[in-house]
Amino acid sequence: MSSSSSLLLSSNCLITKNGFRRFSPKSSRVFMSSISVGSPISAVDDLLFADYKPTNAFLFPGQGAQAVGMGAEAQKVLAAAELYKRANEIMGFDLLDICINGPKEKLDSTVLSQPAIYVTSLAAVEILRAREGGQQIIDSVDVACGLSLGEYTALAFAGAFSFEDGLKLVKLRGEAMQDAADAAKSAMVSIIGLDSDKVQKLCDAANEEVDKANKVQIANFLCPGNYAVSGGVKGIEAVEAKAKSFKARMTVRLAVAGAFHTSFMNPAVSRLEAALGATEIRTPRIPVISNVDAQPHADPDTIKKILASQVTSPVQWETTMKTLLTKGLKKSYELGPGKVIAGIVKRMDRGAEIENIGA
Numbered sequence: 001m002s003s004s005s006s007l008l009l010s011s012n013c014l015i016t017k018n019g020f021r022r023f024s025p026k027s028s029r030v031f032m033s034s035i036s037v038g039s040p041i042s043a044v045d046d047l048l049f050a051d052y053k054p055t056n057a058f059l060f061p062g063q064g065a066q067a068v069g070m071g072a073e074a075q076k077v078l079a080a081a082e083l084y085k086r087a088n089e090i091m092g093f094d095l096l097d098i099c100i101n102g103p104k105e106k107l108d109s110t111v112l113s114q115p116a117i118y119v120t121s122l123a124a125v126e127i128l129r130a131r132e133g134g135q136q137i138i139d140s141v142d143v144a145c146g147l148s149l150g151e152y153t154a155l156a157f158a159g160a161f162s163f164e165d166g167l168k169l170v171k172l173r174g175e176a177m178q179d180a181a182d183a184a185k186s187a188m189v190s191i192i193g194l195d196s197d198k199v200q201k202l203c204d205a206a207n208e209e210v211d212k213a214n215k216v217q218i219a220n221f222l223c224p225g226n227y228a229v230s231g232g233v234k235g236i237e238a239v240e241a242k243a244k245s246f247k248a249r250m251t252v253r254l255a256v257a258g259a260f261h262t263s264f265m266n267p268a269v270s271r272l273e274a275a276l277g278a279t280e281i282r283t284p285r286i287p288v289i290s291n292v293d294a295q296p297h298a299d300p301d302t303i304k305k306i307l308a309s310q311v312t313s314p315v316q317w318e319t320t321m322k323t324l325l326t327k328g329l330k331k332s333y334e335l336g337p338g339k340v341i342a343g344i345v346k347r348m349d350r351g352a353e354i355e356n357i358g359a
Contacts, residue, residue, distance in 0.1 A: 048298035049287035052143060054329045059345075059354075060121045060146035060153035063256065065338035066113045070120050071099035073127065074359040080126035083163065087119045090167050095119065110181070110257045114149050114174035115167055121146075121153045121336030122163060124359040128335065137333070143296075143324065145289035147341060148220075148261070148315055149173070151307070158284035160303060165279050169307075172275045176268035177311060181258025183267055187236040188219060188256050190228050193249025196318075199227045202246045206238035219261035221318040223344045225249075230259035265311040272311065276304040294319040317344065325349050333357055 074080035075096075084096040098107055099116050107113060128134040144154035149170065156166035191199050196218065203216050210216075214232025216239055221227060229239055236253075243251045258264055281303055287296030290306050294316040297303050324332075325348065332354040334341045342354045 044283050044299040046297055046299040046302045048283070049296035052287040052296060052327075054143040054287075054324050054327050055331075056137070056140045056142060057324060057329055057332045058125075058141050058144040058154065058157060059332050059334045059341045060144070060150035060157070061117060061334065061336045061338055061341055062147035062149040063110065063113050063117065063260075064254065065336060065340050066099075066107050066117055066120075067337055068102040068104050068107055069100060070116070070337040071096050071123065071359060074120065074123035077123075077127050077130045079130065080123035080359060083119055083123050083126065086164065087115065087167055090164060091115060091171065108255055110178040111171075111174040114177075115170050117149060117336060118153050118156075118167060118170045120359045121150065122156060124335040124357045125157060127359055128333070128357045141286065141333075143287045143289065143329075144284075145320055145324075146291075147317055148291060148310070150336075151288070151291050151310065153336070154288045155281075155284060155303070158286050158288050159282060160284045160288065160300075161279060161281050169272075169275055169279060173268070173272060173311070176271040177260065177265060178257050180265045180267040180311075181256075181260075184213070184258070184264055185233045186231060186259035186262075186264045187233050188228050188230045188254040188259060189236050189239060190226060190252040190254060191239070191243060191248050192252065193225055194227070194246060195224060196221060196227055198246055198248075199229065202239060202242060202248070203229060203231075205242055205246075206235050209238050210235045217262055218314055219259065220315045222315075223318050223321070223347045225347070226344070228254065230262040230264065232259070232264075261310075261312065261314050263312055268311050269308055273304075273308045276307055279304075289320045289324075291315045291317065291320070294323060318348070321345060321348055325352065331355070335359075 071084060087095050095116060098112060107116060129138055144158050146154040152166050152170050155161060156163055199218055207215050214234040216229050216231030216235035219228050219230035240251050281300040283298050283300060289296050292306050292310050292313045297306060332345060334354060335357045339356050342356055345352050345354050
């Protein structure tokens, strides 16, 4: 359900901007009079969070933030350690052991890094909760978002689905993306030092030299001067070869399985759709900003469609952060391994206040 179609639910049912429903007297059915956030409803106004005013944000990292040793700090907090025990049961092996001891090559794999980051990021929430004043910080958070995989973590934090259901989705997502990557030779590269228009022109120039199977596109709009390009290996090689002539400062080939956030991931979509269709998703209790359109969504059906399309859609992180900062965001917390997001936020606004909560 798109945000526009969610306004008209039937010939007798309209949803107003503030989330309350009006019904034609012709309707003989009985409906709920208002939206109950945090519970599954057959039809929810997807514009429920349209006028959100961010104050404190939780930001969750994506693939690439993983590092051997993560999760060790979490073992000092009972509720955080418990998440790894529950994860081990779902994964069918000792995920914590791989997080803490590696080997790095294993932890870096798509099928393992995604669930590992998801669990470690939510463990960081429990570490924060356990510290003095932590619960008050958690209660003050009025918006959440995550970088690619991190969107699932944000939705779990916001109560859209359970920890267990989220982990099952993330596990399948990693497996489906790995399988899609194995089906075609593709790659990703970061372009450092160019604005998005120049990166687009660089992609256009590379695409003139390769066939359709090797086309490239911007896959991650991270922040000014840092954009990731995805595509066929030959296309990526052409981008790398031409980057200096476009005055890029440097290129960095990313250690990922393939061309994430492009049509190369199409084989993963149907598997995600099936898994999401079988998962109970509720209206988040706070806005969670989508990577696909940089907007929050309230309707569970819309969230399912957004998550399924997310793996083939460019990540709109730059727009997301610009919007939050413009709307008056006061403080952010990056929860989980690494400090990638903090670096991006600081690059966009040197005065931005952001704190990292590791695990």
